[in-house]
Amino acid sequence: MGSPIRVLHVDDDPAFVDLVATFLERESDLTVVSETSAADGLETFERADVECVVSDYDMPRTDGLEFLQGVRERDPDVPFVLFTGKGSEEIASEAISAGVTDYMQKGGGTDQYTVLANRVRNAARQYRSQRQAEQMQQRLEEVAESTTDCIWMFTSDWDDLLFVSGYEDVWGRPSEAIRENPEDFLRGVHPDDREFVRGIMEDLSDGESIDAVYRITRGDDETGWVWVKGEPVLDDDGSVVRVVGFTRDVTERKRRERTLQEEREFIEQAINALDDVFYVVGTDGTLRRWNDSLEATTGYDGSEIAEMDVVEFFAEDHRARISDAVRESFDGGEVTVEAEFETARGRRIPHEFTGARLTDPEGELIGLVGVGRDISERKERERELKRQNERFDELAGVISHDLETPIQTVRGRLELAAETGDPAQIDEALDALQRVDELREDIVDMVRSREVVGETETVEVAETARSAWRAVTVRSDASLEVEDTVRLDADPDALRRLLQNLLSNSVEHASGAVSIRIGALDHGFYLADSGSGIPEEHREDVFTPGFTTKAGGSGMGMASVRQILDAHGWRIEVTDSEALGGVRFEVLAQDGNETN
Incomplete structure (x- = not known):
């Protein structure tokens, strides 16, 4: 539930304003400020953040419609309910023509206060929603001036486009098209991704945040990629009233990622094609990377290797030599050492290991990298x-x-x-x-x-x-x-x-x-x-x-x-x-x- 609705009630009868305040504030989402004259009411309206005005019609010096005029000069959109004991079709017609939000005649029972509370609540919520939309649109316009992204805002059912900028730059489609048809952007989505996009649109309409990447087509069937983030906008009762977000062109990033992935796959394939054992040891002594030859040689599977310290791969009488070689490599030297792997089944296989210091782009030590070769095969040769x-x-x-x-x-x-x-x-x-x-x-x-x-x-x-x-x-x-x-x-x-x-x-x-x-x-x-x-x-x-x-x-x-x-x-x-x-x-x- 949102913050209470702030109501200004003006009536020249002090006892009546107290009574109205008592009944309205029984509603947990309403808070009332009372005044007994239009002049005092205008002063309060100017200093208080009022979201709905309730006013009598027949008041001395300034009647309710004159008071409405003063309020409208200060805020043309704030809800104004004329709640009067003097009622006639003439007054009602005049009030509606003057721009009151609602007209209600005082009655004799207490049910009238419940009706009044509902009318105030509905009018104030609509006012809040309108102000929120205006504020959001203003912020979107400010953001749009400093970004190349496509900024957008739709109604929750995607039937009405409330705001858009950068559409042509990202989608390569005319902005007039989406203004005429709010779902025009779906025509630019790659055919294989349209069902996915409709799914995330439904998620957003249901009140879920979205963060997704999908393909689009531009021009001569050129395939691009966009990144979309969206948030639902809720009213006080938690219903989605609007959806807002941005769409960013990430085509170049995806191409770089694809190139990088291809390079990684090539390196992975090359490393695993080695008959020699390839390894990367972290500063904590555990293996961070290895090739298939390590598993084939030692008999340990990947999950076991990930939990092992590097010295655990060697026979007891060789571990001190390995520890010394690792430290020497960390200190900046290239090392070569002969030692025997001890396999998962206890077989000892002699190898020659080489290792060199491994650093990150800033020069910080992150471990050592090296290879191990089947000395026994070399000796047999x-x-x-x-x-x-x-x-x-x-x-x-x-x-x-x-x-x-x-x-x-x-x-x-x-x-x-x-x-x-x-x-x-x-x-x-x-x-x-x-x-x-x-x-x-x-x-x-x-x-x-x-x-x-x-x-x-x-x-x-x-x-x-x-x-x-x-x-x-x-x-x-x-x-x-x-x-x-x-x-x-x-x-x-x-x-x-x-x-x-x-x-x-x-x-x-x-x-x-x-x-x-x-x-x-x-x-x-x-x-x-x-x-x-x-x-x-x-x-x-x-x-x-x-x-x-x-x-x-x-x-x-x-x-x-x-x-x-x-x-x-x-x-x-x-x-x-x-x-x-x-x-x-x-x-x-x-x-x-x-x-x-």
């Missing part, structure tokens, strides 16, 4: 690189060894030719040179393809062994016997090198005459010799690169054998030869890799 280097070193040694045997054969055959004059030795030397050239081609292919074994075919082991024997021996006290044969699916050149190295091993390690025998096995073949054999404790080491029991040996011949075996998927067993007394190598192909 380092180990793999080391293994590759070792394999290249081993390959270089194997190549050197495999070339050495036919070259020595060439040299030996040429020396024999020079000593004996036997042209057959020259032919053997030329054959050895041909094998060197073939081996060179094999090596080139192997290096380019990074494969020890090339395409396979069905190979006769006996024939390949005899070819390899010619490339190995120049000793007359060395003999080869091939008992039977077996066919295998193999790279013929690689198999020749394997046999060549086994045969060379037998010849080179024999202190005197040596006999070598090759025979078939159920799943492969064997090579046995009459030499001194291989001690059992060295049989696992014999295929290790660099291992040799021969003075000046390279230890690469048997390493080459291991490479070729592994590339074919074969295996080899080293035992004693019961028949010849030396060593026996059994080359065993896997099931299905043998051709009988």
